[in-house]
Amino acid sequence: xxxxxxxxxxxxxxxxxxxxxxxxxxxxxxxxxxxxxxxxxxxxxxxxxxxxxxxxxxxxxxxxxxxxxxxxxxxxxxxxxxxxxxxxxxxxxxxxxxxxxxxxxxxxxxxxxxxxxxxxxxxxxxxxxxxxxxxxxxxxxxxxxxxxxxxxxxxxxxxxxxxxxxxxxxxxxxxxxxxxxxxxxxxxxxxxxxxxxxxxxxxxxxxxxxxxxxxxxxxxxxxxxxxxxxxxxxxxxxxxxxxxxxxxxxxxxxxxxxxxxxxxxxxxxxxxxxxxxxxxxxxxxxxxxxxxxxxxxxxxxxxxxxxxxxxxxxxxxxxxxxxxxxxxxxxxxxxxxxxxxxxxxxxxxxxxxxxxxxxxxx
Numbered sequence: 001x002x003x004x005x006x007x008x009x010x011x012x013x014x015x016x017x018x019x020x021x022x023x024x025x026x027x028x029x030x031x032x033x034x035x036x037x038x039x040x041x042x043x044x045x046x047x048x049x050x051x052x053x054x055x056x057x058x059x060x061x062x063x064x065x066x067x068x069x070x071x072x073x074x075x076x077x078x079x080x081x082x083x084x085x086x087x088x089x090x091x092x093x094x095x096x097x098x099x100x101x102x103x104x105x106x107x108x109x110x111x112x113x114x115x116x117x118x119x120x121x122x123x124x125x126x127x128x129x130x131x132x133x134x135x136x137x138x139x140x141x142x143x144x145x146x147x148x149x150x151x152x153x154x155x156x157x158x159x160x161x162x163x164x165x166x167x168x169x170x171x172x173x174x175x176x177x178x179x180x181x182x183x184x185x186x187x188x189x190x191x192x193x194x195x196x197x198x199x200x201x202x203x204x205x206x207x208x209x210x211x212x213x214x215x216x217x218x219x220x221x222x223x224x225x226x227x228x229x230x231x232x233x234x235x236x237x238x239x240x241x242x243x244x245x246x247x248x249x250x251x252x253x254x255x256x257x258x259x260x261x262x263x264x265x266x267x268x269x270x271x272x273x274x275x276x277x278x279x280x281x282x283x284x285x286x287x288x289x290x291x292x293x294x295x296x297x298x299x300x301x302x303x304x305x306x307x308x309x310x311x312x313x314x315x316x317x318x319x320x321x322x323x324x325x326x327x328x329x330x331x332x333x334x335x336x337x338x339x340x341x342x343x344x345x346x347x348x349x350x351x352x353x354x355x356x357x358x359x360x361x362x
Contacts, residue, residue: 005273012278016335023327036099037317045088052080060228074239078246085114087302093122096317115179117210119197120186134266134286149359150260164356171252172245257348258307261288261355263340283311288340290348
C-alpha cells in the first residue's frame with residue numbers, strides 16, 4: 001500500500017479536536033506568548049553546545065592526557081550530543097525553535113553533530129512517524145532491524161524472546177548507524193519510493209550533499225582527534241564510539257518509552273487505507289507521557305517526556321509542553337478519551353521492558 005493512501009476520518013469526533021485547539025490557542029492568547037522557543041531555549045542551546053565543544057577542545061588541544069579523563073570527556077560529549085538532538089535539533093527540524101524560519105533552518109543543521117542527515121530525518125520523523133504513528137509499514141520507528149520487534153504485526157522469531165534483555169545494547173547503536181550506513185540506505189529507499197525530501201534538489205544532489213556531510217564529519221570529529229589527541233589512535237576511536245553509544249542509548253530509551261509500551265495501539269488501515277480514528281485521537285492511542293513533574297528530565301530531553309503534547313502539536317516548541325499538558329489531559333478526559341502517562345521515567349522504562357517482553361511472544 002502506498003504511504004500517501006492512509007486516510008484519517010476527520011468526521012470522527014471532530015468536537016474533541018476543535019475544543020483542544022481552542023484551549024491551546026486561548027492559553028497562548030491569554031498569556032501573550034509565542035508558540036515558538038523563548039530565552040530558556042536559547043540558554044539550553046548554549047549550555048548543550050558548550051557541553052559538547054569544551055570537552056572536544058580540551059581533547060584536541062592536548063590539555064587532557066590522563067586516559068580516564070579522555071574517556072570521560074567523550075562520555076560527556078555523548079550526553080551533550082543527545083541533549084542537542086532532543087532539545088535543539090528536534091525543535092528546529094519541526095520549525096518551532098524560532099518564528100524565523102531561517103533560524104530554524106540553520107539550527108536544524110545541528111543534526112550533523114549527531115552524524116545524521118536533515119532531509120532524511122525530517123521525512124522519517126516529521127512526515128512518517130508523526131503522520132502515521134505506530135502504523136506498520138509506514139512508521140519507521142517501529143520497524144528496526146529484524147532482531148528487534150516493536151510491532152505485533154511484524155514477523156516473530158525465536159530470538160525475540162530475549163529482546164527485553166538485548167534491545168538496550170542496540171539502542172546504543174542508533175547514531176553510529178546514522179554516521180556509517182543508515183543515511184545512505186534511507187536515501188536510496190526514499191528515492192525508490194519517490195518521496196519528496198527537498199523541493200529544490202534532486203536525489204543526485206542530495207547524495208552529493210550526504211557524501212560531503214559525512215566526509216566533513218569524519219574529518220572533524222574522528223580524523224582530527226586521532227591526529228591531535230595525545231593517545232593511541234585506537235583509544236580515540238574507542239572514545240568516538242563511546243560518545244555515539246551513549247548518545248544513541250539515551251535517544252533510544254527516551255523515544256521508545258513513549259510509543260512501545262503496553263498502552264500503545266498499533267492500528268492497521270483497511271483495504272481503502274482508512275484508519276478508525278481521526279489523527280488527533282490516533283496520537284492519544286499510540287503515545288504516552290512520562291515523568292511530567294520532573295523539571296530536569298523535561299529540560300534535558302527537550303520536553304520529549306511530554307510526547308502526547310508533542311504529537312498533537314509538533315509545531316509548538318517543547319518549552320510550552322509542561323503548561324499545555326493539563327489542558328490536553330483535561331480535554332481528553334472530558335471527551336472520554338485516554339491520556340496515558342507514567343509518573344516516573346523508571347516506570348516508563350519498566351513498561352517499555354514489559355512491552356518488549358510481550359512482543360517477543362505470540
